[in-house]
Amino acid sequence: MIAVEFAKQIRRVRTWVVAAICVIIPFLIGLGFELGGNKNGGGGDGLNFVTHQSGIVIGVFALSFSSVLLIPIVFAIFTGEPIASEARWGSLRYLLIRPVARPKVLASKLSVSVVLAVAAAVLIPITGTIVGIGFFGLHPIHTFGISSGSPILTLSVGGSLARLLLATAYTLFSMLSVVGVATLVGVATENALAAMASGIGLYIVSAILDALPGLSRIHPLLPVHYLEAWTHLFVPGGSLEGMGRGAISAAIWGVVPLVLAFRLFQRKDVLC
């Protein structure tokens, strides 16, 4: 069943367009830093690097720039669509009159979608790092805090690569919320556009809410609130607490809609 689903999705133009975007964007980021000559990188909260010091920094920035929008879009596209596409093609009913339990059908589609989304998303830090190494070489990273006088953190090549790997894994795990919501809406509406839009919309709306100081009490509940907690891996005195909370938040935002999606799919009247 998983092999069948993989065969259907891998040949789609969509799959390869998304993969191409995930390669081009970090390439442009690397090129931007190379041409711009701006030695002080911006990045998300608290990321202060001298960008030219090592290619790995470009990988870190590529991840930072895309974690708020590009990566959620990639996940929303892949996970919102599988049921909706089959419904639109009229092939969903033929899939469901096979002697296969519906949860298995949904689980297979979901697994393949998530694997493809992860494969596309990891291209971003990988390409960023490779492009960065091409431009700036492979060196240890020195980072410093925002306030002057804070200690400088020095990361070896191996250490910084390991932290980039952990940061990427954390970002991908955070996408559980997009996976959950997009899957639920995809199953409920059988409309690919609605499913993708709801996955991305969840991020945009909660990013806006997260920026409103008056709503600070609900900020920890929002799926984007801990999205950039991984930047603590690259600043002096960073703490892992945010990532821990973020992982719990993502698990809840992912599991609850997924459970609802499976229940709905099991009971649903398939009329398309």
Add this chain to the structure above:
Amino acid sequence: MAIRVAESVVAAPSREEAGGLPDGGNGADHRRLPAMDAPVVIEVTDLTKRFGAGVVAVDDLSFTVRRGQVVGLLGPNGAGKTTTLRALLGLIRPTSGTMAIFGETIRPGIAVLSRVGALVEGPGFVPHLSGRRNLELYWRAGGRALSNAHLEHSLDISGLGPAADRKVKTYSHGMRQRLGFAQALLGKPELLVLDEPVNGLDPRQIVEVRESLLGIAASGTTILLSSHLLSEVEQTCSHVVVVHRGRLMQAGTVAEVTASVASAYLEVDDPNAAAALLAGLPGVQSVEPSPPGIVVQLDGAERSDLVAALVGAGLRVDTVTPRRSLEDAFLELVGEHSV
């Protein structure tokens, strides 16, 4: 060749009439009318399906399909045919009632579906893959080895030829329909469930599909097909289940259902005088003009009684033909306004 086969099937109901054996006991139709004690393949009991608030698609419908039968689920659009077939395949949940295939109560994705091939409300394929690849994936999704699928056999029946290796998005409507038919035949299923199988096909393709259906039925496969086309059911099916607004109107062999409503078409030299005369005859239900002749609905009288009365009154009778087609039965059963 194809045409000749079709004609022989068209002729079948009239042979039954001539033999006076509406139960199908005559030898020529033995294949098309399996014994009534054949094992039950489909058992639908008090099926009701309500959508949302108050829309009743199927209303307390019961019928039985036995092995080897070719059963037509006949009704106008919106009669609940597709809903019934969807429920039977586990795609929708009945509001009440039960359904069983080969004795197993239907649930979504139940194992017994491996013995069923189906075409429901038009074909549906992954557009960016070839016809052949679509059939392979459909089959493998059921968890069975491709060697059991008889893929080439199905593709041969579809008549797609080299087009089977083209992407489905390049197919015409008729080609998709034929690929859908081939998909339903994968693995030589014991039961075929076909929703409007000839929809969108040209006349020659319709004859071909009908011919393959009869061949498949002859090999012992049970077939349940839905249609709003009376002629289609009459030419293809051994049995018919007439539904209207979700309710069962009548069920039985095609001959039984058509015989339940008898009428005659007559051409005489003075239709008005003939109509007046026949309307007063005992055993005549009604008389309606149907230029150039008249149609008489019989309720006990024989056609010979009509001729005797007309000739006795000095009228000249040119033509007398039985009008016991399924169409008449159907119109009478469902009421003309809704067809």
